Each structure stands twice: as C-alpha cells, then as structure tokens.
Amino acid sequence: VKAVRTALKLARVSSAFPSLSVTPPRDSNSLDSLRMQVGATEEARIGSSGLQGLADLLDRFERRAPSQRAIVCNMVMEHARVHRLVEEGFAFLEAMRALDIPRQSATLQPLLKLCSSANRQRDVVRLVGEMVEKDKLKPQAQTYSQVIEAATRADMVEEALKLFQTMIAEGFPAGDKECTDLMAALARNGDWSRALDLLQDIRVYTKRPPACIVYTAAVNACGNGGAWEMALMLMRRMEEEGIAPNSYTYSSAIKACSRAGKWEQASALFTEMQERGLPQNEVTYTVILNAHAKAGRLQEAAACLEGMKKRGLSPSTPHYTAAIDACSRSGEYQQALRWFEEMKNEKVPINRMTYSATIAVCGKGGAWEQAVRVLLDMMLTSRDGSSHVCYMLAVDACRRSDQWPVAAYLWDLIELVDPKELNQPTLNSLICAMEHPALHSLVASFYQQAYDKGQVNHWSVAFYRVVDLHNFSRPLAKAALHHVLECMLEKHGPGVARDLSIVSDGEEMGTKEEKGFRSTAPFQSLSGEIPCDPAISTQADKKWSASEMYLPWPRNKARHGYVQDPRDPLVIVTGHGRRRAAGTSVLRDDIADFLTSEFDPPLTTKTMPYNPGRLLVPSSTLLTYLLAKSGS
Known part of the structure; x- marks a missing residue:
C-alpha cells in the first residue's frame, strides 16, 4: 500500500525529473555501496523511471536505515546542481515534502548554488521561507548568507533585512559578506538614510567598526541618493575609527560629488588620493573626468587625460567622451575634434x-x-x-x-x-x-x-478636439496650428455657410455619433459653464461645459489624420509654465497673439478658468474664419 501511495505522489513530478535513475544497491546494509551505486547512476543518467526507482529505494531503506535516505536525497540534489537541473531540483524537493522526508539545510545547499547561477533568486527566497514555515527548518549561517545574497540580487531589500535580523537574533555572527550585500542593495536604490541606519546596526551587532568594504558601499549609497555631504562625512568617520579608505572608497566619494555638481570637492578628493599614493584605475579617472565635464572644466579634464597616459593607462571610450563633453561649455570644438581624431588613430571604439x-x-x-x-x-x-x-x-x-x-x-x-x-x-x-x-x-x-x-502628432493622446502643444517649441506649435486650420479649411470649407447658420440658430452641434459620446462624458466632476464673450460667441458655444471639453477618442476615430470639425470648439493645450522660474506659460501668450495677428479674420481665444494652461477657440470663431477664407 505504501509503495502504491508513493508512486501516486511522485506521478505528478515524474515527468519533470527524467534524467535521474537510482537502483537499489546489492548490499543494502553497506552505506559505501549505496554511495557508489548512486554515483554510478549519476554518471549514467539513464532511464525515464528515475523517480520510481528512487521511490523503491527510499521505501526499501525506510525502516532499516532512515539516515541513509537523507544521504540519497543530498546526492540527488548534488546531481541536479552539477547538471544544472533547476526545475528538476524544485520538483524533487516537492516530492520529499509529499513523502514526509525532512528537508534539511544540507539538501538545500546545492539548490541554492544552482539558483544563484541561474538567476532564480526569488525562487530561493520563497523556497526557504516555505521550508522554515512548513518543515520547521533552522537554517545555518551559510544558508542565511546565501539567501541574503539571493534576496539582494533580486532587489528584495525588505526580505533581506528581515533575514539579516533573524540571523542575528538566532546568534549567528554578522559577516562582512552579508553586510556588504545588504549595503550594496541599498546603494542601488539610493536609500542612503537606511544605509546609515544599517551601518549603525552593524556596529552594534559586531561590536566593532564596519569593514572598509562596508563603508565603501555606504558611501556609494549616499552618492546614488544625492547626499554627497553624508558621503564625505562617512570618509571622515572612517579615518576617526582607524579605517583607511581605499581606491574604491575615494572613487565612490568622487562620484557622489560629481553627481551633485561639486567639482571642487571632487578635485580635492582626487588630489588627496594622489598624495596618499593610492592606485588610480580607469574607474577613478572616469568619475573625475565626468565631474570636470559637468562643470565644463576643460583644462582640468585635459590634465586628467594626460595624467592617465603618464601612468601607463590607456584612455577608453568613456574617458574620451567625458573629455569631449567638457568642451561644450567653452565651445572649444577644435580640442574636441583633436580628441575625436586621436580616438580614430588609436583605434578606440x-x-x-x-x-x-x-x-x-x-x-x-x-x-x-x-x-x-x-x-x-x-x-x-x-x-x-x-x-x-x-x-x-x-x-x-x-x-x-x-x-x-x-x-x-x-x-x-x-x-x-x-x-x-x-x-x-x-x-x-x-x-x-x-x-x-x-x-x-x-x-x-x-x-x-x-x-x-x-x-x-499634435493631437492629444487621450481626447479628441484637443491639440496638445505643451512639448512643442513656438515655431513648431505655429506650424502645427497652421496645419490644423489648413486641413479644416480643405475638408469643411465648402459647407461652412450651412454650418454657420446652424450655430447661429443655437442648435446642438456635432454628429449623432459624437452626441452619444457627449452624453457619457467621463469628467462629470469638472462642472461649470465656459465663460463666453457675447460679442464673439453664440448660444451654441454656451452649451459647452467643462465636462464636454474632453471626450475620449471614439472607437471608429483614428487619432492620426483626424480633422477638426469647425462646429466644435478647439482646445489648445499650452502648459502652465510650471517649469519656468516665473511660473507663467510663455507659449500660451505667444499662441494667443499668433492666432490673433497672423490670421484674417483673427481667431480670438479664451483662457479656461479652471485650467490656465489651455486655450479655447470657440466654434463660431472657427466658422467665421472658414467662411471668410472659403468666400475669398
């Protein structure tokens, strides 16, 4: 009965593990014979009934040698690691759980190594959490280290921090590797405040100052987060605690100052690095050249490039690119062209x-x-x-x-x-x-x-009857409006007299299809009538509420190639001007003046009160303009 039950449990995963074949050893009491038999089977890798053979083997050793079952399972997992059988390894662990075989840390180790090399870090974290919860697994220090590394590589920072705290609570020492992995994960996200908190926790847990590599990762986190002052503060704290910064620490600090545009501090760190006799590699020269390039310091960039050559280092593509970029502020294109030709002569990509x-x-x-x-x-x-x-x-x-x-x-x-x-x-x-x-x-x-x-394309992505020009320059916006009006005149010019009479009578505008969309306008919260000038507006213009200004594109309307209907008011998006120091939209005023001065009769506009970044051209104004143009 147990053999049948075992076969049924393993039937779900037998197809996922075809490359393993284990047969019972000749001498069932000999552990060495068992190991030799399993090893020979690994080399053979034959048969598709490997799991059934394994089930027979486990059933045979169930009563007589329970400890030998764990040895077999460990060797099977090692087989999966050697042959990079990721899915088979997960399936075998599931089979062990179905057979009530305890899954130990030794069984898990090969799969942890396999998943780390196969970019399956999230599966590792999930599996260990499941084993801790269901199998009451108590991971060892090496297991904690591997899982923390997997979590940080998968950008699971919260899970990695929880595992680190659990490891400390269970009495395992916090090694430099685990601390560096956590700090590097925080550095990638630029979370410098939590990096400083972790640095303090490491000092408390280990009862000693953090290692230089941990400090370097913390400096890098401050640089990625824009906290260049905190990066320099960490450099000073390292010296106070008797830890000498290395080349990578200085490179991280120079990079932090470079990103913040503090080229003076970056140059001072580079000079201090030279005075201490620390080796300067390609990475160091890359970050200092980028600092000079952002500040437009051409002479300093040229000196760094020459100093790099004197030290026997060959400048690569990033170094030349940063040096050429340093010429942009001063406009020294001759020097930039000389470096460009030097790259071609030296065969630098x-x-x-x-x-x-x-x-x-x-x-x-x-x-x-x-x-x-x-x-x-x-x-x-x-x-x-x-x-x-x-x-x-x-x-x-x-x-x-x-x-x-x-x-x-x-x-x-x-x-x-x-x-x-x-x-x-x-x-x-x-x-x-x-x-x-x-x-x-x-x-x-x-x-x-x-x-x-x-x-x-000048039409709005979301709504029709809306011309979106907030990312256009003034000349391009004028060309777009010329195009809109020319297309409108070409398509609707011949029948404009009839349309003007409709608007004058105050009837509802638009086709039957568009009326249906107006009845289901999505922005009902934008209530209120658009204020209209009686001198230039008609009764039909007053019907347009804010909710009717923005209608989604109908299914049978294509955004590209759409031609504005002159019976509908035209909405022009110009932007609020929030990116400008004055906070006013220059494009809005220019477009309003352009429509008034460049067209005859003039196209008068209104600024929407609930959104000053939009202009409204009434339909009566459009029809009057088209009537004059088509008549002439």
Missing part, C-alpha cells in the same frame, strides 16, 4: 555618446561644417548604429549658424538612409532653422510630410 558629444560641441561653437562631417562619418563607419540624438544635434548645429538649406538637406538625407530615426525633436530643430516668413510654404510642406509619416 567610438559609440553614439561620443558622436553626439562631438556634434554638440561643434554646434555650440558655430562649426556646422564639422558637425555635418562628424555626422556623415557616423553614418558611414559606425558599427554602433545611428542615433536620432546625433541627427537632431546636427540639424540644430545648422540652425545655430542660419544654414537652413543644409538642415533641409540633412532631413532628406536621413529620411532616405534611416527614416526610423526621424522624430519630433529633429523636426523641431529643422522648423526652428526655417523660422522666416518667406519660408512659410516650405515649413508647411515639411510638417505635412512628417505628420503623414507619423513622425509628429
């Missing part, structure tokens, strides 16, 4: 970041020809592929030098070679370069082509 930094420096220095030359070099020789950022910067370099024909040529060239990289920022640079009244028709042509190909 050039990636997208290097190309974009070089093109940006040339653009700020007014060297549009060099910027275009670098872009063409990227398109012809780069193995890293093209980047829309490089395209945008090259077009912007032409804009800065008033070279709009070259910018238009680059747009056509990019569209021919790599059309997927054309997007709204690149179009924005092109339109800004062509901001001249004489180029209005050409701007409209470029915008129409970009709109038709999906490279730019």
